[in-house]
Amino acid sequence: xxxxxKLYLIGGRRxxxxxxxxxxxxxWTAKSKTPLELxxxxxxxxxxxxxxxxxxxxxxxxxxxxxxxxxxxxxxxxFDFVHGVPESRRRGGAGAVYHDGMIYLVGGIxxxxxxxxxxxxxxxxxxxxxxxxxADAPHARDxxxxxxSGNRLYSIAGRTTSKATxxxxxxxxxxxxxxxxxxxxxxxxxxxxVLPTPRAGNMATVWQNEVIVGGGETTQKTAxxxxxxxxxxxxxxxxxxxLNRGRHGSGFAIVGEYVYTASGSGNRGGSPELTSIERLExxxxxxxxxxxxxxxxxxxxxxxx
Numbered sequence: 678x679x680x681x682x683k684l685y686l687i688g689g690r691r692x693x694x695x696x697x698x699x700x701x702x703x704x705w706t707a708k709s710k711t712p713l714e715l716x717x718x719x720x721x722x723x724x725x726x727x728x729x730x731x732x733x734x735x736x737x738x739x740x741x742x743x744x745x746x747x748x749x750x751x752x753x754x755x756f757d758f759v760h761g762v763p764e765s766r767r768r769g770g771a772g773a774v775y776h777d778g779m780i781y782l783v784g785g786i787x788x789x790x791x792x793x794x795x796x797x798x799x800x801x802x803x804x805x806x807x808x809x810x811x812a813d814a815p816h817a818r819d820x821x822x823x824x825x826s827g828n829r830l831y832s833i834a835g836r837t838t839s840k841a842t843x844x845x846x847x848x849x850x851x852x853x854x855x856x857x858x859x860x861x862x863x864x865x866x867x868x869x870x871v872l873p874t875p876r877a878g879n880m881a882t883v884w885q886n887e888v889i890v891g892g893g894e895t896t897q898k899t900a901x902x903x904x905x906x907x908x909x910x911x912x913x914x915x916x917x918x919x920l921n922r923g924r925h926g927s928g929f930a931i932v933g934e935y936v937y938t939a940s941g942s943g944n945r946g947g948s949p950e951l952t953s954i955e956r957l958e959x960x961x962x963x964x965x966x967x968x969x970x971x972x973x974x975x976x977x978x979x980x981x982x
Contacts, residue, residue, distance in 0.1 A: 678720040678727060679930035679937075680751050684954075685727065686940055687749060688715040689926075690947060695749065698939065698954065700932050708754045715747060716740070719773040719822050720928075721780055723803050726750050730801075731785050733769030737947065738840045740789035742767035746801075760806030766799055772823025772832055776858060778802075781811075783832045783856075786819035790845055794819045794837040798856065814854040815866055821850075822881040822928065824888055826909050829864075830856040831888050836877040846896045846945055849875035853907070873914050874903045878925030880938055884959065886910045889917065892938070894925040894945045901925070906961075915963065921955050934959050 678685045684698040688711055695708040717740065718732035729747045733740040744767065745758040771785030780801045787793030796813040814832055821835025832854040838845055851872050855864040876893030879901075883889065891904035902923035906915050920938065927941030939954035 679932055680722055680727060682932050684930050684937055690716055712756045717769040721773050721775040723775055725752055728780060730773035730780060730782050731769050731771035738790035742769045763808050768795055770819035772821055774823050774825045774830055776825050781830060783814055783823050784818045786838055790838050790840045792839050792841045815863055816850050816852055816854055818850045820877040821879060824881050824883050826883045826888055828858045833881055833890055834872055834876055834879040834893060849877055849895055851875040870907050873905055876901050880927055880929040882929035882931060892920060892924045898944055899923050900943055917961055918957055922953055924951055
């Protein structure tokens with residue numbers, strides 16, 4: 678998560694301090710600890726606050742969705758519990774985006790890693806606390822991130838986690854669900870892209886007209902280092918440079934001329950927990966029309982494990 682040109686690492690297993698990275702000085706600063714164990718959320722910036730949406734607490738595999746939304750105020754280094762989440766819509770591992778004054782929460786899972794994956798879409802007003810239940814997405818998914826490009830929400834990657842059937846990592850979701858804010862409708866599946874490398878626990882961001890998806894976990898032991906970009910104008914995919922270290926459970930953040938990622942887990946599941954941070958200089962050149970659609974390279978490592 679980026680706030681005022683600094684990277685914020687918030688939450689994770691156990692109770693952890695907020696770690697803040699300043700790219701201008703290449704230094705980390707530890708701030709206050711979270712008020713309880715918080716994980717499996719996607720954070721969004723609203724004004725001077727960071728909203729932790731779709732958070733869960735507790736140990737694997739019986740994590741519990743929070744009853745209230747947690748907000749962190751970076752200027753005050755302070756956490757607060759604000760509005761309640763309707764009991765029937767509580768879940769974690771969902772995608773969250775901020776658009777036109779509202780926070781949209783999509784997908785998620787109601788019962789830790791056991792079961793209860795959902796296609797839900799809700800609109801939350803961070804000022805009044807009002808919740809609106811919107812039309813379900815075409816696909817249920819959890820353990821993913823959502824982004825906004827233009828006037829559309831992209832619900833991308835993830836899986837339908839089912840510890841109940843011993844299918845925690847395998848049920849990845851390849852189709853991308855696209856919600857059009859102008860029409861308040863989900864696009865038909867025939868008009869939506871399909872993720873070339875399905876994975877969950879991924880990072881996602883938007884750069885220019887591209888939706889960027891990277892990292893993640895599947896049934897393979899090591900976390901994914903693949904980074905793929907969907908051009909929302911041409912409707913085509915291309916490969917971006919691979920991560921130096923595959924990871925999941927982290928995020929992408931753009932500051933200045935670089936996209937950053939930090940921390941996360943290096944293998945499927947919860948370990949090893951990484952302390953490294955990487956960055957990729959922008960822009961990432963597109964291949965010439967006559968060349969391959971795959972762009973190769975490596976992200977630069979800003980600090981080591």
